[in-house]
Amino acid sequence: MKPQIxxxxxxDPDDVLPTTVLADVHRLSGEFWSTAxxxxxxxxxxxxxxxxxxHAVMLASPSDLEDFALGFSxxxxxxxxxxxxxxxxxxxxxxxxxxxMEIASxxxxxxxxxxxQLTGRTGCGLCGVESLAGVTAMPDKTLHAGEPLTxxxxxxxxxxxxxxxAMRERxxxxxxxxxxxxxxxxxxVREDVGRHNALDKLVGALARSGDAxxxxxLVTSRASYEMVQKTASAGLPALVAVSAPTALAxxxxxxxxxxxxxxxxxxxxxxxxxxxxxxxxxxxxxPPTLM
Numbered sequence: 001m002k003p004q005i006x007x008x009x010x011x012d013p014d015d016v017l018p019t020t021v022l023a024d025v026h027r028l029s030g031e032f033w034s035t036a037x038x039x040x041x042x043x044x045x046x047x048x049x050x051x052x053x054x055h056a057v058m059l060a061s062p063s064d065l066e067d068f069a070l071g072f073s074x075x076x077x078x079x080x081x082x083x084x085x086x087x088x089x090x091x092x093x094x095x096x097x098x099x100x101m102e103i104a105s106x107x108x109x110x111x112x113x114x115x116x117q118l119t120g121r122t123g124c125g126l127c128g129v130e131s132l133a134g135v136t137a138m139p140d141k142t143l144h145a146g147e148p149l150t151x152x153x154x155x156x157x158x159x160x161x162x163x164x165x166a167m168r169e170r171x172x173x174x175x176x177x178x179x180x181x182x183x184x185x186x187x188x189v190r191e192d193v194g195r196h197n198a199l200d201k202l203v204g205a206l207a208r209s210g211d212a213x214x215x216x217x218l219v220t221s222r223a224s225y226e227m228v229q230k231t232a233s234a235g236l237p238a239l240v241a242v243s244a245p246t247a248l249a250x251x252x253x254x255x256x257x258x259x260x261x262x263x264x265x266x267x268x269x270x271x272x273x274x275x276x277x278x279x280x281x282x283x284x285x286x287p288p289t290l291m
Contacts, residue, residue: 005040005247018042018091025288026151026271026278027150033287038270042246043225045096047132048072054098057132059225059248062097065090069099078111080105086238095132122271140159143257146237147214148279149184153238154264156184157218164189165220177202179236181215195221196230203234216240216259223262225249231254238262238274245272 042061047054048069055078060068066088073079079181087102103111125270159178164186167174177198178189188209190201199219204213216238217231223245229252231239238259245253245262250272253260259274271278275287 005251017044017097019061019063023250024274027230027268028270029268035287040245040250043246043248045132047096047098048076049098049100050103050111053102053108054132055111057096065097065099065174069101073101073103076209079107084113084279093132093259098132101245108190141284143232144235145238145257145259145277146216148277148283149182149216149238149259150184150279151269153180153182153184154216154218154261154269155266156180157186157240158242158264158266159218160184160186161189161218163221167191168220178218178221179206179212179215181213181216186218187211187215195219195224196226198226199230203230203236206234206236212236218242218264222246223247223260224248228252228258232258241267245259 005021019042020039020154020185021042022037023040025036027034027036039073043059045057046060046065046068047057048241049055060074069088070082070085073085074082074212078102079085081166082103084107085101086104089100091098091100144274157178161176163176164178165174168176168191173193174191175195175198176189176191177195178186179202180186188202188205190198192198195207202217217236218240219227220242222243223239223241225242225246228239228249238261239253240261242264243262245260250260253273257274259277260272261269262272263270271287278283278286280286
C-alpha cells in the first residue's frame with residue numbers, strides 16, 4: 001500500500017495551511033523494522049507579489065506569512081520602513097501561496113529598476129524564480145528504479161563518508177553529496193557550503209564521468225523538495241539523507257518513483273518512499289508491508 005500523508009491531528013487555526021503533516025513510514029531501529037506515523041514539516045512555494053508583479057518565489061513554512069513578507073521586504077531593501085507597506089493579502093492556491101502586497105510607488109519604481117535576482121543563496125534552490133507556475137513540476141522522463149538497495153549498503157556508505165569530507169575536516173560548515181554504488185562504496189563526493197550546491201556539483205561530476213551505474217545519493221543534510229527534484233531530474237534512483245525530509249519532498253519522491261530515506265544512522269533509518277526497493281542481505285524485502 002502506498003504510504004499516506006495526512007494533516008496532523010493538531011492544526012493551528014491561524015495558519016493558512018497546516019505547517020506539519022503525518023506520514024506513514026517504515027522505521028529501522030537496530031535490526032527491527034516497524035511501521036509508524038512520522039510528523040513532517042511542510043514546505044510550500046510562496047510567491048512575493050508587489051503591486052501586481054511577482055518578484056520571487058521562496059519555499060517556506062506556511063505560518064506567520066505576513067511577518068515573513070514584511071521581514072523579507074525590509075531585509076532585502078525593497079522597503080525602507082514598515083509604513084511603506086500599505087496592504088497585504090495572503091492567497092492560497094493550487095500551486096502554492098501568493099502574498100500580494102501594495103507598496104509605496106517610489107519603492108515599487110526602485111524595485112522595477114533593480115529586479116534583483118536572488119540567486120546564489122545557500123538556503124533555497126528557488127530564490128529568483130518569479131512565479132508559482134512550474135515550481136513543483138517534476139521531470140517528464142520515467143525514473144529508472146535501479147537495483148534493490150540493501151540496508152548494509154546504506155550503513156557502509158555512512159561509515160565511509162566522513163573520510164571523504166576534506167573540507168568539513170579542515171574548516172567545518174560544509175555539506176557533502178556523495179554517490180555510492182550498490183554495495184555502499186563511495187565513488188564520488190562533492191562539498192559546498194550550500195547543500196543544493198554540493199548536490200549540483202555531484203550531478204555535474206557524474207554527468208562528466210558517465211559512470212554512475214546502480215547506486216544512491218547520500219547527503220549530509222535534510223531532504224528538501226529541491227534535493228528530491230534535483231536527484232530525480234538527474235535520473236538518479238535513490239536519495240538517502242542524514243536528516244529529515246519535508247512533506248513536499250515525500251510527495252514528490254512518491255510521484256517520481258524515487259527511493260527516499262531520511263534520518264540515516266549507523267543503526268537505523270526511516271524510509272519515506274520506495275520502501276519496496278529496500279532489501280536485506282539475502283534479497284528479501286526488508287520493511288514490513290504498510291497496513
